[in-house]
Amino acid sequence: MSGTIQKASDIFIVGLRNQHAVESQAIELLERQVGRLENYPEMVDRMRRHIGESQEQARRIEELLKALGTSHSAAKDLGLSFVGNLAAAGHATAPDEVIKNTLANYAFEHYEIASYRALLTLADAAGHSAAKSPLQQSLKEEEAMASWIADHIAPTTLRFLERSAAGAKAGV
Numbered sequence: 001m002s003g004t005i006q007k008a009s010d011i012f013i014v015g016l017r018n019q020h021a022v023e024s025q026a027i028e029l030l031e032r033q034v035g036r037l038e039n040y041p042e043m044v045d046r047m048r049r050h051i052g053e054s055q056e057q058a059r060r061i062e063e064l065l066k067a068l069g070t071s072h073s074a075a076k077d078l079g080l081s082f083v084g085n086l087a088a089a090g091h092a093t094a095p096d097e098v099i100k101n102t103l104a105n106y107a108f109e110h111y112e113i114a115s116y117r118a119l120l121t122l123a124d125a126a127g128h129s130a131a132k133s134p135l136q137q138s139l140k141e142e143e144a145m146a147s148w149i150a151d152h153i154a155p156t157t158l159r160f161l162e163r164s165a166a167g168a169k170a171g172v
């Protein structure tokens, strides 16, 4: 292996471990929100689906690491503090929790989209062509989730407004 290819492979493995930790955070983040949301059922349904997708994405990464003769880092999964998850924890006390979480989830999905694009570039640079199709699948799922959230910013905001105006508990 040339120096650059070896370097690309090393950075790719670190990136896969990081993304595995991000997927663990995504699952936690969504589970926490799903457990609290009462009045936004289509959001709960979509989040449940994305929890399943995120579990599958984490599994794909485990397979890729295994094929490269290594594994993910449980310590990193636990230790990586990710801004989206910290934000969501803080939102639990906000009266506009559903809005704040929608904005944070939109940002989180775009972080993941950027991450999978970087991983695909590194897979190419390292000559790990077999890694590309599972990463592309995960990228597609993140893009679909981001676009679902984008489509639901307005309806969610309007429902929040309507419930607030009616004096209801609006934020979850």
Ligand SMILES: [Fe+2]
Pocket (backbone or CB within 6 Å): 023, 026, 053, 054, 057, 112, 142
């Ligand atoms: Fe994900």
